[in-house]
Amino acid sequence: MNIEYVLPNEIEKRSFEIIDEELDKLGIKLNSDEELVTKRAIHTSADFDYARTMTYSNDAVKIALDLIKNGADICTDTNMTLAGINKAVLAKFGGKAFCYMADEQVAREAKERSITRASVSMEKASKNSKPTIFAIGNAPTALITLKELMENGYKPSFIIGVPVGFVNVEVAKELIIASDVPYIVNRGRKGGSNIAAAICNALLYMCKE
Amino acid sequence: MNIEYVLPNEIEKRSFEIIDEELDKLGIKLNSDEELVTKRAIHTSADFDYARTMTYSNDAVKIALDLIKNGADICTDTNMTLAGINKAVLAKFGGKAFCYMADEQVAREAKERSITRASVSMEKASKNSKPTIFAIGNAPTALITLKELMENGYKPSFIIGVPVGFVNVEVAKELIIASDVPYIVNRGRKGGSNIAAAICNALLYMCKE
Numbered sequence: 001m002n003i004e005y006v007l008p009n010e011i012e013k014r015s016f017e018i019i020d021e022e023l024d025k026l027g028i029k030l031n032s033d034e035e036l037v038t039k040r041a042i043h044t045s046a047d048f049d050y051a052r053t054m055t056y057s058n059d060a061v062k063i064a065l066d067l068i069k070n071g072a073d074i075c076t077d078t079n080m081t082l083a084g085i086n087k088a089v090l091a092k093f094g095g096k097a098f099c100y101m102a103d104e105q106v107a108r109e110a111k112e113r114s115i116t117r118a119s120v121s122m123e124k125a126s127k128n129s130k131p132t133i134f135a136i137g138n139a140p141t142a143l144i145t146l147k148e149l150m151e152n153g154y155k156p157s158f159i160i161g162v163p164v165g166f167v168n169v170e171v172a173k174e175l176i177i178a179s180d181v182p183y184i185v186n187r188g189r190k191g192g193s194n195i196a197a198a199i200c201n202a203l204l205y206m207c208k209e
Numbered sequence: 210m211n212i213e214y215v216l217p218n219e220i221e222k223r224s225f226e227i228i229d230e231e232l233d234k235l236g237i238k239l240n241s242d243e244e245l246v247t248k249r250a251i252h253t254s255a256d257f258d259y260a261r262t263m264t265y266s267n268d269a270v271k272i273a274l275d276l277i278k279n280g281a282d283i284c285t286d287t288n289m290t291l292a293g294i295n296k297a298v299l300a301k302f303g304g305k306a307f308c309y310m311a312d313e314q315v316a317r318e319a320k321e322r323s324i325t326r327a328s329v330s331m332e333k334a335s336k337n338s339k340p341t342i343f344a345i346g347n348a349p350t351a352l353i354t355l356k357e358l359m360e361n362g363y364k365p366s367f368i369i370g371v372p373v374g375f376v377n378v379e380v381a382k383e384l385i386i387a388s389d390v391p392y393i394v395n396r397g398r399k400g401g402s403n404i405a406a407a408i409c410n411a412l413l414y415m416c417k418e
Contacts, residue, residue: 001379001380001383002380003353003377003380003381004376004377004380006376006377007323008319008323008324008325008326008350011325011376014375014376015374015375015376018375018376019375043374043375044373044401045254045256045373045399045401046373046374046375046378046397046398046399046400046401047254047256047399078292078293079292079293080289080290080292080293080402080403080406081289082292083287083288083289083291083292084287084288084289084402110217114216114217115217116217116220117217141217144212164253164254164255165224165252165255166223166224166227166228166252166255167213167215167220167223167224167227168212168213168215169255170210171210171211171212171213172212174210188255189255190254190255190256191255192253192254192255192401192403193289193293193403194289194401194402194403197289
């Protein structure tokens with residue numbers, strides 16, 4: 001193996017060319033609307049499983065782009081996703097990204113009620129006065145709480161449901177897929193804070209173009 | 210599928226039980242020193258490939274734990290990894306975590322020299338007066354630069370080499386494996402800022418016990 005000389009500003013382009021070549025080899029043709037989002041999930045994980053498991057509601061990408069362009073906020077369930085989201089691009093459209101996981105009051109309330117901080121964070125975020133895109137990369141309990149809030153009349157603008165793991169992750173994602181909220185969900189156990197940030201950034205870069 | 214009721218403080222324990230069951234099914238027996246680190250990489254990605262590709266130099270975990278217990282710093286190549294590292298535990302041992310990727314002077318110099326910000330960040334970090342563990346979750350160029358610095362006499366204390374992607378990722382990891390630095394590397398294309406943070410946290414939690 002030798003080092004391939006690629007200029008810094010060409011690395012991402014070259015990476016996406018390689019992803020295209022590999023998808024071709026696997027015989028996978030992505031839906032054109034969704035292609036840039038799924039490919040950015042692959043780019044951030046080098047895991048081609050995402051080409052088969054990423055699931056979109058009708059017109060999901062179009063709806064998400066309209067929301068961002070109209071200044072929607074993004075609520076995440078991890079500070080890692082918050083760190084990864086391109087907040088400068090989001091701010092250009094009037095949106096802000098936020099995460100309540102490190103909020104002391106959220107931690108206290110979660111402990112008192114024996115529920116997760118992610119669940120309390122969702123309840124708190126549901127009071128945001130602006131349209132809100134939820135980008136969930138870690139906690140299935142965040143999705144379960146969002147579903148409960150929806151049953152009580154709350155309407156999240158959009159859910160990016162890509163928690164990762166082994167306890168209630170798959171069932172929580174199916175709850176969102178079965179609901180009437182617009183969504184991008186990665187079916188199965190995989191996902192993560194990096195995937196949630198990658199999906200947000202793919203959408204943000206599409207808005208910028 | 211039904212929601213399994215698990216108390217918040219039991220979710221992680223239950224997750225690791227499921228990971229153990231799956232590893233058993235796959236017939237994989239991890240080395241006992243390395244087990245908690247590899248399992249935390251699986252926990253953060255739900256990707257069992259890590260059980261086969263995580264690669265450790267001799268006594269890597271023991272060396273890393275000694276470094277942390279003696280106050281070593283951790284330098285990362287992404288703000289997402291920085292956000293994910295449990296900095297409170299690190300601080301208890303006297304270490305701090307840092308990342309120069311958002312440093313304006315680093316960005317300027319990278320542009321002038323047509324190299325990546327990750328490369329300039331590593332040069333800057335090599336001047337840290339304290340023993341430094343490098344946790345690289347994104348940029349293979351960070352590993353290539355660390356290798357060049359080593360050829361010029363610099364001794365990183367430890368390298369966690371888990372960049373992700375398609376351009377020079379595999380070759381950069383092999384450079385570290387072939388060097389004489391103590392390392393934890395994930396061979397192949399996979400890795401990421403989440404994996405880098407998970408490895409750091411696995412080590413930190415082992416120090417705490």
